[in-house]
Amino acid sequence: MLHPLIAPHAPWLAPLAGFSDLPFRLLCRELGAAVAVTEMVSAKGLLYDSRNTRRLLDTCPADSPLVVQLFSSEPDCLYRAAVALAGDGFTYFDLNCGCSVRKVIKTGAGAALLDDPDWLVGCAAAMVRALGPGRVGVKLRLGPRPPARVDLDLAPRLADAGVSWLTLHPRHASQGFSGTANHDALAAFVAASPLPVLASGDLMAAEDGRRVLAHTGAAGVMYARGALADPRIFARHAALLPQTPETPGPALPPVCEVIRRHAALCREYADDRQALLRMRTAVPRYLRDLPGCRALRDRLCRVESWDELAHIVDEAEALGTAPLQAPGETA
């Protein structure tokens, strides 16, 4: 059952197209993510058995509990993809109703579903028909474009359709990532929802997560860009819980240790070249606050081998600097 993990103490790793692959999910789990969501996966691509789509579903026993996020505007496609994936052993699913990338919305999928709530509910209901109760969530934005907002009765309607949890990123789809997440609107949505709601949006540090939980009454939080910047956000989230002397909070590993672990997981679980290219963008982000490492970051963006990466990480470590710091944290 996923429900005990839709809770304040159980932060989720958000779906992150191009980033929440198996190695990154495993890394975040080791650092305290309670649940992880795959990158969005095309239901149609799965039915055509596209190799590239299938690769997004690479998983392993430690990668659990896992939520597979699907996108499509066709209930029949979603139904058939869900049946096939359930047959392959996947348990939990999410319907993407928030992606505003042109390629997706021009097919009527992602955030385009927000324009037609009846159709959106029909898509979610098709997934529930395929999977049964307790297994389907829906991830929403505030609305397609201002001032249109998802009606507050959408949550009850999705509950009636058999959906089990919701996630809201409270920006309009047309905003992309501009402006700020409207956490007051999230609070109103939470108040009207019979389903547990996960909060998303502008949760760049664990302190943001704890603040938004308190402000909105959301059941839990989902870290996205905050996890990309520093996956130790999950450990920090736990560290902000009231501690007793018998249960000290988890220790935060130094950033270079996190990088080495991410690299090791990539080498174990991912296509070698592809994974190295991903490290070119991930590692400079992890080191962004390290004083004096600009030249190292430039080299990282062009890194050509795992050995070279290891040398650069050794050099970063030798800079003798403190681990990344959350806002407000002192060295």
Ligand SMILES: Cc1cc2nc3c(=O)[nH]c(=O)nc-3n(C[C@H](O)[C@H](O)[C@H](O)COP(=O)(O)O)c2cc1C
């Ligand atoms: C690089 C990137 C990829 C994303 N991919 C997805 C996706 O595949 N599916 C989805 O529902 N949301 C996706 N999102 C949205 C995030 O899951 C999250 O809702 C959003 O970033 C707001 O949270 P944040 O402001 O704390 O980053 C993506 C966001 C980013 C930055």
